Amino acid sequence: MDPPEPDEELVRRFLLGDTDAFERLVERHRQRVYNLCLRVLGDPEDAADAVQDTFLSVLTKLRQFRGDAAFTTWMHRVAVNACYDLSRKRRRQPLLRLAGGQDLPESELGAPVPDHADESAGTHDAVAALREVPEEFRVALVLADLHDMAYEQIAKVLDVPIGTVKSRVHRGRVALARAMGITSREPEAPARASEDQP
Amino acid sequence: MSHPDALLAGYVDGALAEGARAAVERHLGSCERCRNEVALARAGRTALASVPEAPAPSDLGAAAVAEARRRAGSDPGAGAPPGRPAWYRWAGAAAGIAAALFVVALVLPHVGNAPATTAGAGDAAAPRAAASPATSVETQNVNYDLSGVESLATSSRGQEGAVFGSNDQATPVPVAASVTPEKRISFADAVTCLDRAFTEPTGQQAPEGQLVRVIQARYRGVPAVLGVYLLSPGAGQPADVVRVLVASSRDCSILTSTQVTT
Numbered sequence: 001m002d003p004p005e006p007d008e009e010l011v012r013r014f015l016l017g018d019t020d021a022f023e024r025l026v027e028r029h030r031q032r033v034y035n036l037c038l039r040v041l042g043d044p045e046d047a048a049d050a051v052q053d054t055f056l057s058v059l060t061k062l063r064q065f066r067g068d069a070a071f072t073t074w075m076h077r078v079a080v081n082a083c084y085d086l087s088r089k090r091r092r093q094p095l096l097r098l099a100g101g102q103d104l105p106e107s108e109l110g111a112p113v114p115d116h117a118d119e120s121a122g123t124h125d126a127v128a129a130l131r132e133v134p135e136e137f138r139v140a141l142v143l144a145d146l147h148d149m150a151y152e153q154i155a156k157v158l159d160v161p162i163g164t165v166k167s168r169v170h171r172g173r174v175a176l177a178r179a180m181g182i183t184s185r186e187p188e189a190p191a192r193a194s195e196d197q198p
Numbered sequence: 199m200s201h202p203d204a205l206l207a208g209y210v211d212g213a214l215a216e217g218a219r220a221a222v223e224r225h226l227g228s229c230e231r232c233r234n235e236v237a238l239a240r241a242g243r244t245a246l247a248s249v250p251e252a253p254a255p256s257d258l259g260a261a262a263v264a265e266a267r268r269r270a271g272s273d274p275g276a277g278a279p280p281g282r283p284a285w286y287r288w289a290g291a292a293a294g295i296a297a298a299l300f301v302v303a304l305v306l307p308h309v310g311n312a313p314a315t316t317a318g319a320g321d322a323a324a325p326r327a328a329a330s331p332a333t334s335v336e337t338q339n340v341n342y343d344l345s346g347v348e349s350l351a352t353s354s355r356g357q358e359g360a361v362f363g364s365n366d367q368a369t370p371v372p373v374a375a376s377v378t379p380e381k382r383i384s385f386a387d388a389v390t391c392l393d394r395a396f397t398e399p400t401g402q403q404a405p406e407g408q409l410v411r412v413i414q415a416r417y418r419g420v421p422a423v424l425g426v427y428l429l430s431p432g433a434g435q436p437a438d439v440v441r442v443l444v445a446s447s448r449d450c451s452i453l454t455s456t457q458v459t460t
Contacts (some may be wrong), residue, residue: 014266022266026259034254048258049345055262056352059269126245144207145246151207163204170207173242174235182241 004028007071011062022062026055029072032147033079039142040083042131046090053082069156076149076157080139087135129179137172144169201225201232210239261349331408332426335385338415342444344454347417347424351442351458354426383423383447388412392425395445395452407441414447417454421447429457 005024013021033054038047057078065074130138143149143157144165151169155162202222208214209222226233340346383391389409407427416422424444428437441457 017270019263019266019270023263026263030259031251031254034258035251038252039249044252045344048255049348051254051258052261052345052349053352055259056265056349059262059266126249129245130249141242141246145243146249166204166207170203170210170235170239173207173210173239173246176242176245177238180241180245182238 008067011065011067011071014062022059025058025071029075033075036076036079036142036147037083039127039130039146040080040135040139041087042127046086050079050082050086053086054079057082070153073153073156076143077159080157083139084135125180126176129176132179133172133175137168137175140165140168141172141176145173201229206232206236206239210236210243261346261353265349265353330410332410332412333385334412335383335388335423336411336413337382338413341416341419342422342424343418344456347442347444347454348456348458350424350426351440351456354440383414385412388414388423388447389425391423391445391447391450392443394450396443396455407439408437417444417446420453422453423447 007025007028010021010025010028014025030051034047034051037050037054038044041047041050054075058075061078065071130141133141140154140158143154144151149157151162151165154165154169158165202225205214205218205222209219214222226236342350389412392409392412407429409425410428411424411426413424413426414422415424417424422444423446424442427441427443429439429441430437439457439459441455443455444453445451446453
């Protein structure tokens with residue numbers, strides 16, 4: 001079986017006029033981008049909207065992609081920006097809708113829509129708690145711990161220093177645990193700490 | 199006391215080099231705050247490991263793929279595979295003619311030693327025509343959802359001339375299901391309906407912006423009128439916002455709205 005065609009080759013083919021190559025890119029990354037957006041935004045409909053925006057942005061900006069970074073890094077940056085844009089829009093929308101004076105379906109008022117895939121025992125708390133983690137920490141956390149992305153790559157996606165990424169991931173993990181109601185665990189027990197205990 | 203926050207993530211990952219790990223452990227020996235945080239971070243990391251991957255809807259991204267094909271159809275430089283469909287050959291011929299006209303436009307001003315002018319070059323560059331006001335209703339057999347409405351706005355962004363110049367051209371959006379079109383609504387009734395739905399209750403002011411496209415379709419199964427507006431910041435500046443308003447064509451109530459910045 002032939003190895004899969006690299007993303008960069010599909011990009012090259014698309015820029016030469018092969019729209020099938022663009023479709024392959026979409027199919028290849030749809031699942032990953034959707035899960036990124038789902039965990040960052042916390043709502044399946046918003047995630048689907050952000051994915052649509054992501055791929056439309058990718059389509060529009062692909063000619064600006066110069067290959068300085070891997071395509072996946074660049075695409076994740078576009079996806080994170082789409083999530084930020086949608087998140088900002090959702091924060092503004094309740095006021096606009098109230099001004100309209102009309103009732104809208106609850107699902108469009110920003111109320112959390114249950115993600116049935118996450119309701120199995122033992123996962124709901126983590127998924128629900130993730131929504132309470134501050135957005136900047138949440139994005140870094142999702143990329144690191146759910147997408148297994150290296151800190152160096154996350155730094156490129158977010159365009160921040162790597163030390164900032166590490167700090168955000170750590171703060172995000174702590175915030176997640178606290179949001180889950182974990183206030184204290186067995187204390188870490190490095191040698192000196194143990195010795196200091198009575 | 200300073201805390202090694204930037205090292206704690208790597209420490210929890212078990213990815214620190216020996217020297218850094220030893221330094222963190224020395225710090226943890228005397229810092230209760232960091233010991234607690236490391237314990238919490240480990241709990242958070244473990245909790246995330248149990249979060250499953252959710253299946254993405256299979257049609258996700260279809261709007262972008264459709265848009266890529268649409269652009270390939272209207273812009274031979276942006277997408278068609280060599281030797282594929284017949285229209286590509288025509289598109290190639292059209293591109294050749296356009297290139298020839300471009301060369302003529304560049305060369306003509308030099309004929310007879312006439313100086314090349316900025317205006318000549320500008321004409322050759324052929325700026326897009328300004329968007330035309332809507333004058334008719336497009337009927338689409340499409341059931342929009344919020345994503346589809348936003349795709350309509352997003353795909354229109356930055357190409358007002360191409361998309362809005364013709365009301366006959368349907369922008370591809372996700373089609374949730376085949377639907378039966380309602381009785382055709384007149385342009386005047388559609389505009390009145392949009393005005394009624396989105397008129398501010400206090401100000402009695404109709405939706406601002408230039409209405410460049412009116413679509414009769416459905417929104418989440420409800421017969422609907424979609425209005426696409428271009429909003430300009432004023433002072434003669436070009437439009438920088440695309441707004442899509444969606445109203446029920448049955449009672450002219452608001453169904454949804456969205457906007458994107460160009």
